[in-house]
Amino acid sequence: MAERKTLLFGPVKSRRLGKSLGIEMVPKKVCTMNCIYCEVGKTTDLTLERKEYYPWDLIEKSILQAKELEDTFDVFTFTGSGEPSLNIHFEKAIALAKKIIKKPVAVLTNATLLHISSVRKALAEVDIVLPSLDAGTPETFKKINKPLPQIEFKSVVENLKKLREEMKGEMWLEVLFVKRLNDSEEELKALKSVIDYIKPHKVQLNTVVRPPAFEKAQPVSFEKLEKIAEFLGEKAEIIVHKKKLDKVTKTFKNLEKEKIKEKILNYIKRRPSTVEELSSALGIEKKLIKLFLIELVSEGTVKEKIHEEKTFYLA
């Protein structure tokens, strides 16, 4: 493999940070979690081991390069395609960046290593920490973020609170909503009480707008995000563009629709059925089955047949 010359990438335009020059601290998908919505793909190195994922020389050289590029960006950001605090040089890298770069320094983290006091101490010095927390309960945390079993939800919350108290800069907490996983009334209440406990400066609401690591991660609508923002209070802001999200939700709906139509077709290929039979076999409302059957009949893939005063559908 070719030797890396820099760990920098960008500057990229970021909705939250403006023009951001990024530094990657670990290779792609070295992470403590395997979030179902991760846009980088499934975690290939699920680990809690802190080590020299990149050597100090390369990190130092990259931060010095960032200093040279200072006129080209608004924020210098520790980010990438994994958890940056897993690199053993994380604390030292933050200290150097803060010392030489005049522009604000930001860190994106999944907050699972905040029990390490040196990590918290380093983060307490940066201008903006952007941790993510998508659940209000341990069960939902496991379902959405798939953390290593040693990582406890309660400890993540407690350490986020500790960090918030120790911070000199700001904490902007990101919450990503996944349809049917953390958007119910119950979940939102639990999430709100956790957020009220941590007291971040901002709560930034996001959803699945890029292809997720796991197919089951689906976006919530923009209208849903607006309702959630209202419920969470004045610190909450939506960080996705309405136009983009509307397009994404439409695509997901179409995909879902196609899958249901395929299920109906597969079932009636084996056995001509009535609307009632299809509804109970597939667990889908009769009203919906009827709508899909109308489409399938008009497409010519399904035929109706009356038998003993009942309407049957066959492929």
Ligand code: SF4
């Ligand atoms: S913490 Fe971030 S990098 Fe790790 S799996 Fe989740 S979204 Fe992906």
